[in-house]
Amino acid sequence: MKRIVFSLLIGISIMYVGCENTATEVDIEDPNTNECTPQFPEMDVTYDNFVKGVMDQYCISCHFTGNSPGPGDFTNYNGVKAASGFFAARVISDNADMPQGNAPLSQSIRDSLNIWIGNCSPRN
Numbered sequence: 615m616k617r618i619v620f621s622l623l624i625g626i627s628i629m630y631v632g633c634e635n636t637a638t639e640v641d642i643e644d645p646n647t648n649e650c651t652p653q654f655p656e657m658d659v660t661y662d663n664f665v666k667g668v669m670d671q672y673c674i675s676c677h678f679t680g681n682s683p684g685p686g687d688f689t690n691y692n693g694v695k696a697a698s699g700f701f702a703a704r705v706i707s708d709n710a711d712m713p714q715g716n717a718p719l720s721q722s723i724r725d726s727l728n729i730w731i732g733n734c735s736p737r738n
């Protein structure tokens with residue numbers, strides 16, 4: 615009998631800990647994380663009207679799907695958007711090292727990429 619009570623207690627504590635963990639995970643999730651407010655609402659820089667052309671000309675020779683030298687796939691909107699968090703440091707800043715092995719992008723292209731990201735990377 616003692617054994618049964620003991621196992622029950624352990625069972626209950628495990629369930630309790632389980633619930634605690636679940637509650638913590640829910641708390642950590644912030645529903646506003648994915649919200650983005652465009653910072654340059656008057657500027658019309660989109661993937662379709664600008665970014666795609668830049669990627670096609672300067673980037674997709676290395677960043678394409680499959681066994682490419684560069685990570686990610688910049689041949690489509692979702693691929694570029696997924697990597698855009700790295701663009702500030704690697705592509706837009708004065709210390710940019712992309713496109714790798716080539717001259718940095720012109721200041722005006724870098725400014726426009728910065729606007730695109732600041733505007734939440736619109737597709738069109």
Ligand code: HEC
Pocket residue numbers: 668669672673674675676677683684685686697700701704705712713714715719
């Ligand atoms: C000659 C090949 C080459 C070209 C062209 C090139 N890249 Fe890259 N890129 C790489 C390689 C290789 C890496 C991975 C090694 C590294 O991080 O330095 C990389 C990494 C990156 C990263 C970091 C990604 C990550 O997940 O950490 C970004 C962002 C990036 N490139 C953007 C660009 C953009 C934008 C262009 C076009 C303007 C471009 N690259 C052109 C080869 C290239």
